Amino acid sequence: MGKTLIFGHKNPDTDSITSSIVMANLETKLGNNVEACRLGVINKETEYVLNYFGVQAPTLVESIEDGRNVILVDHGNPLESVDNLDKLNILKVVDHHPVKITVAYPLYYRAEPVGCTQTILYKMYKEYNVEVDKKIAGLMLSAIISDTLLLKSPTTTEEDKKAVEELSKISGLDPQVYGLEMLKAGTDLSSFTIDEILHLDAKKIDFKEVKSMVAQVNTASIPDVMKMQKELETGMKEIIEKENLDLFMLLITDIINSNSQVIAMGKDAGLVEKAYKVKLENNTALLEGVVSRKKQVVPIMTENA
């Protein structure tokens, strides 16, 4: 049968990568034969985290043979997973997103409406009485800071805050100091092509009938990123044509002030104006207080579509 493969979603972020490492640690301590994997390249923020703690990146997998045992972390949605997911034997899912999969056999499926998968994993360590070491605590802390933008995103729950407090103690890290450095490391776009920037954290989402792509980049300075507006728009147009999209939203999110500048392209760009009561000028507008795709984009855009 081989090892059970553990992986997060495609286009992995810090939560997906560290969750596969942390879940592999937990499963190993519970006596199970597992391997931490990933479905894509490591982003800059995650690279900073792995380097900081001296932890190896999970194994890159491009395909998995049918029938293999797998554990999904930080996703349950088949659209964000390996292509042959329906042919794999899913043992467990640990996630903080909506439930978007049906499975014909009983499995361990644990989703909770918290800001980060690691908040759930941290509870699982407690439940199984497994010790969280300093390094694991640091990885967990990093992911929660990343997903909640230092506990400022509206996705943040009391459980996330409690986990950050406890994990700071175990890891000996000040979340404000370490967290801001980590988030800033993730905003360095200098080595990326325009197409890469647009795919760094992009999700295909249908707002009812409106076939859309919503990409997000974090920054400490919106004007810095907006210098590339023309090039970004050209890239977005290409993706719209290639993928036959009705709308492409790029959120440029200010991690210090918790706002997002949106660039909206495509025939249904007007939906952004309707949903947020803003006027797009030169394809762009500031969305005050918007930082969370899950809480502040998907429901509002769907409702207005």
Place this chain on the structure above:
Amino acid sequence: MGKTLIFGHKNPDTDSITSSIVMANLETKLGNNVEACRLGVINKETEYVLNYFGVQAPTLVESIEDGRNVILVDHGNPLESVDNLDKLNILKVVDHHPVKITVAYPLYYRAEPVGCTQTILYKMYKEYNVEVDKKIAGLMLSAIISDTLLLKSPTTTEEDKKAVEELSKISGLDPQVYGLEMLKAGTDLSSFTIDEILHLDAKKIDFKEVKSMVAQVNTASIPDVMKMQKELETGMKEIIEKENLDLFMLLITDIINSNSQVIAMGKDAGLVEKAYKVKLENNTALLEGVVSRKKQVVPIMTENA
């Protein structure tokens, strides 16, 4: 908003009824405003349990207004729930069946591949550090015994066994003595019409293209139930016509010896012969060792359909 309503599946069994009571107890202790409900009549076994512990039956609900907050226990499948489930706000699901629902918003979804919902609820009491009192322990114990047929069903896991051991201590009950009395109480069919017997624990299941109903009755004596074979067959035929089914399987399960006598009707009755390598004589056959619809009927019938 009103209280959050907690309920198990339609055609409720002992797990569905006691899980709604137990989950309501846990939620109340966690400070939430909830009410235990049920979607159907109490069966004889559950009646025995509620009388034994002097516990009131959950409130019967026939419909729920759109938008209401609900918690589902012992099911997640919309086919087994209230009709307007997609219009309700599901806060939590605690279940031990396959995941058969997609939900657009993040929620607490906890399914584990164990024999009974109460085995998961018992873990949750521990996780939240909430004390399990004697009565609650007795209800939990009853449901695990019911779902696993005294830990003999192949759905039984080590976690179920551990829970029964601990809950016996808390409740002061010997599972072998109390459990057998409880199971026997559930086998008393004397007050039911044929149609009621066929609906006591019936699930509509499609084995690929084969539209089926699988009903199960427990008994301490298969010959006693088989005395009604002709009447049962007439009732099954009526349901097949009314529901336009391809197959109706009635499992008459011997809770002492862990076998089931099957009566199979409908144009695809031959599927039972193929799946279990038996010959139906006079529409019936003994399925040795078969007691679990979930583990020993659904996968085998689906594979052979």
